[in-house]
Amino acid sequence: MKYILLLIVYFLSFQGFSQFNVRNYSKDYNLDGVLDTLYSHYDGGSSFGGTYVKITNGKTKEILEYDSFGPYAMITQVVSIQPNFILKKNKSFLNILKKNYLPIERKKPDSSLNWILNGLKNSKELTDNPYFNFIIYSKPEWINTKFKLAKPYYINNSKSELITLLGEHIYDDSYNEDYNTHLLSYNPSVLFSNSGPPKITDFETVISSDTLEILKSAHSIILKKKTLQMVIHHFR
Numbered sequence: 001m002k003y004i005l006l007l008i009v010y011f012l013s014f015q016g017f018s019q020f021n022v023r024n025y026s027k028d029y030n031l032d033g034v035l036d037t038l039y040s041h042y043d044g045g046s047s048f049g050g051t052y053v054k055i056t057n058g059k060t061k062e063i064l065e066y067d068s069f070g071p072y073a074m075i076t077q078v079v080s081i082q083p084n085f086i087l088k089k090n091k092s093f094l095n096i097l098k099k100n101y102l103p104i105e106r107k108k109p110d111s112s113l114n115w116i117l118n119g120l121k122n123s124k125e126l127t128d129n130p131y132f133n134f135i136i137y138s139k140p141e142w143i144n145t146k147f148k149l150a151k152p153y154y155i156n157n158s159k160s161e162l163i164t165l166l167g168e169h170i171y172d173d174s175y176n177e178d179y180n181t182h183l184l185s186y187n188p189s190v191l192f193s194n195s196g197p198p199k200i201t202d203f204e205t206v207i208s209s210d211t212l213e214i215l216k217s218a219h220s221i222i223l224k225k226k227t228l229q230m231v232i233h234h235f236r
Contacts, residue, residue: 022041023039028058030093031092034059038096049069050067051146054202080176102185109155117166119136120167
């Protein structure tokens with residue numbers, strides 16, 4: 001009976017999460033004359049997943065790790081970076097991580113992410129309203145440039161900068177409060193498309209007139225007024 005139980009537990013564990021895209025390389029990444037090793041895999045199931053990376057310095061045997069495991073439906077995610085990754089001596093290893101495993105880096109949030117961040121910090125819970133449970137004071141802004149669908153990106157933050165952006169809403173499993181460097185990643189495809197990379201054709205025109213045009217997608221609304229545009233996200 002003990003062996004049957006072990007087999008059942010193993011089978012369920014295997015069904016829950018599987019490893020994909022396993023990579024194992026040996027290369028002198030920091031050019032010190034000794035081969036280093038890079039191991040990575042994607043670990044995921046039906047609702048959760050993420051990339052795990054381990055880089056081992058061939059000379060010192062120091063191990064650097066990165067793990068972005070979290071829910072697929074996360075629009076934003078905070079991933080804490082191991083302190084030694086940021087050291088000058090490990091810059092070549094950090095560059096490998098950025099080049100091969102991270103989306104593009106941006107210096108600040110775009111208007112779409114700003115709307116979400118403002119909403120997180122400026123919401124009020126309603127206890128006696130039969131139709132709504134929250135009011136979000138997001139203060140959306142009109143932009144006077146052509147709207148572009150943002151691609152996934154991340155912003156490099158210190159702990160204090162991250163708290164300023166998210167307030168009390170830092171709850172990701174990949175967040176470590178003892179670290180001082182954190183990546184706030186943003187995946188807008190969750191908002192603009194039900195599946196796959198977002199396209200402008202994902203938006204349906206709801207209202208079109210000489211003064212105002214309204215388009216909607218799976219979880220977003222675009223308002224156009226002459227040369228001005230505004231992006232608002234809705235969740236249901």
